[in-house]
Amino acid sequence: MKKLILSLFLVISFTFSFAQKSNISKAKNKALMENPDFAGARELINLALKDSTTSDLAETWYVAGLIGNKENDALYAKALIKQPYDVDVKGKAILESYAYFLKAAKLDSMPDKKGKVKPKYTKEIKEKIKEYYTLQQNLIAYGASQFDKKDYDGAIKTFQVFLEIPKLPMMNNEIPMDSTYNMIMYYTAVAATNAKKTDLAISLYNDLKDKNYETKAVYQLLYQEYVTKNDTVNFVKTLKEGFEKFPSEAWFLQNLINYFIYSGKTAEALVYLNTAIEREPNIAQYRYVKGNLDESQGNIDSALVSFDKALQLDPTLAEAYAGKGRLYYNKAVKMVESANEIKDVKTYNAALKKAEDVFKQSVPFFQKAAELKPKEIEYKKTLKTLYYRLKMDADYEAISKEIDAM
Numbered sequence: 001m002k003k004l005i006l007s008l009f010l011v012i013s014f015t016f017s018f019a020q021k022s023n024i025s026k027a028k029n030k031a032l033m034e035n036p037d038f039a040g041a042r043e044l045i046n047l048a049l050k051d052s053t054t055s056d057l058a059e060t061w062y063v064a065g066l067i068g069n070k071e072n073d074a075l076y077a078k079a080l081i082k083q084p085y086d087v088d089v090k091g092k093a094i095l096e097s098y099a100y101f102l103k104a105a106k107l108d109s110m111p112d113k114k115g116k117v118k119p120k121y122t123k124e125i126k127e128k129i130k131e132y133y134t135l136q137q138n139l140i141a142y143g144a145s146q147f148d149k150k151d152y153d154g155a156i157k158t159f160q161v162f163l164e165i166p167k168l169p170m171m172n173n174e175i176p177m178d179s180t181y182n183m184i185m186y187y188t189a190v191a192a193t194n195a196k197k198t199d200l201a202i203s204l205y206n207d208l209k210d211k212n213y214e215t216k217a218v219y220q221l222l223y224q225e226y227v228t229k230n231d232t233v234n235f236v237k238t239l240k241e242g243f244e245k246f247p248s249e250a251w252f253l254q255n256l257i258n259y260f261i262y263s264g265k266t267a268e269a270l271v272y273l274n275t276a277i278e279r280e281p282n283i284a285q286y287r288y289v290k291g292n293l294d295e296s297q298g299n300i301d302s303a304l305v306s307f308d309k310a311l312q313l314d315p316t317l318a319e320a321y322a323g324k325g326r327l328y329y330n331k332a333v334k335m336v337e338s339a340n341e342i343k344d345v346k347t348y349n350a351a352l353k354k355a356e357d358v359f360k361q362s363v364p365f366f367q368k369a370a371e372l373k374p375k376e377i378e379y380k381k382t383l384k385t386l387y388y389r390l391k392m393d394a395d396y397e398a399i400s401k402e403i404d405a406m
Contacts, residue, residue, distance in 0.1 A: 023048045024063050031067045036074065041067045061104035062121040068097030069128050072138070079137055091142030091158065094132055098161055101125045105170055126170050133165040133175060140184065147187060152195035159188040182213035193221060201225050209241075216246055223255065235259075247276070250285030257289060261296065269293060284314035291323050300327055318372035322379055325365030329382070332358035359389060377406050 023044040030041035045064045048054040075090040105126075108119045132138045143158035162184050166175035189204035205222035209215065219242035226235035236259060243252040253276055260269035270293060277286050291306035304327055310320040335355035342348040363386050370379040380403050387396035 021048075021054060024054060024057075024060055028063045028066065031063075031070045036070060038067055038071045056107065058104050058107035058110075058121055061100050061107060062125065065097045065100030065104055065125065065128075068093040068095075068100065072097065076135075076137055087142065087145045091139075091145065094138055094142060095158065095161060098129060098132060101129055102168075122170060129165060129168070130171075130175070133162060140180075143184070143187070147191055150194070152191040155191040156188055156195060156197070156200070159184050159191065163188065179213065182208065182211045185211075186214055186218070189218075189221070193225065198225050198228050202229075216242070216249060219245065220251065232259075243276070247280050248283055250283065250289065253286065254289055257293065261293070266293070266297060282313055284310045284317050284320070287313060288317060288320045288323060291320065295323070295327065300331070303327060316372055318369040318376065318379075321365045321372070322369040322382075325362040325369065325382070328358055328362035328365070329386070332356070332362065356390065359386060362386065363390070375406075377403060380406075 027041040027044035027048070030037040030044065045060070045067060048060045049064060054060045071093040072090055075085045075093070078085040079090075105119075105122050108122045108125075109117055111117050139158055139162040143155045143162065146152075146155035146158060163181070165171065166173075166177050166181065185204055185208055189201050189208065192198075192201035192204060202222065202225045205218050205225065208218045209222070219238055223235050223238045223242070226232075226238060236256070239252050239256040239259070242249070243256060246252060253273065257269040257273055260266065260272065273286065273290055273293060277283075277290065280286060287306050287310035291303045291310060294300075294303035294306055304324065307320045307323045307327070310317055311324075314320075332355045335351065335358060339348055339351035339355060342351055363383070366379050366383050366386065370376065370383060373379065380399055384396060384399045384403060386392075387399060
């Protein structure tokens, strides 16, 4: 009786195994037909993937990968002749196929019963995965489409597959990680920033720092990520490194000095700035920053000299004109405050007249700043206040209209 049950079990097992192997063959045929039935092929291969008699066979996973591969090929052929096709279907087919191919390659490298490794599918899998990497219409195009649609999580997943491929053991370091690789790493990092995946973004930006791709932007974005994490040590370190790499780029110095100022380290800010000016004496932005720093310490004459030097170096620097205008404006405000303490009417009026003369001195500087940067509304708002105070009615009406239009 036991023999009969065992025999029956073996027959049933053989039947199931044969059925699933048949499904593998049928699924492959459906994918390779002149008019492929990809849905039918997937339905059949899924049965084999779930069955214990075939789920550990490299062939099962290879065919599963082949289905998505062939669907991608069919849609790529449409793209070549400018026929409409579904980008998402194509992209999902690639990602599905890639995952199946990796599993197939892993099983294909397992030793047989005699302890020998005789890969049957790995060479072909390797070539197909290479195409996902090298043909721009594949992973790059799909990731870019997701990025454009603001599906940043999806773009990250797709781009990470791209970045992983050259590092696969089966590739044997045959794929160079060139400028295109660096570009995709950069956009993966930007997608991580947009998806608020701060740790991932930081890791990628740090990897990119020395790869000579959008290096200045990489440092700036890395700084912002550290700010998001409130990681003061690393955002200051990043600003200092950025400044060393790009000594003529004022952005790093300005942010560094702002940090020093807000941290009550004005003296350290001045030392850093003066060192920068000694190294790069002809950068107008540095002189402008020094003017702001001098002003913050109450050194108005020094600030005026710094703004003038900035304008000498760059006559189009709107911020320096506004800086000069602000010096006169703030001086006039203090004069008005002092005048308000005067009890004698005649003396008060004389003091007020002197203050108004200083207000007038600030007008042309804000006008020039607004002329150079017409979209900067703050310059116009200050002019509106000045025109009102100085009873420049026609100018007041005109600037009011400009501000309303903005």
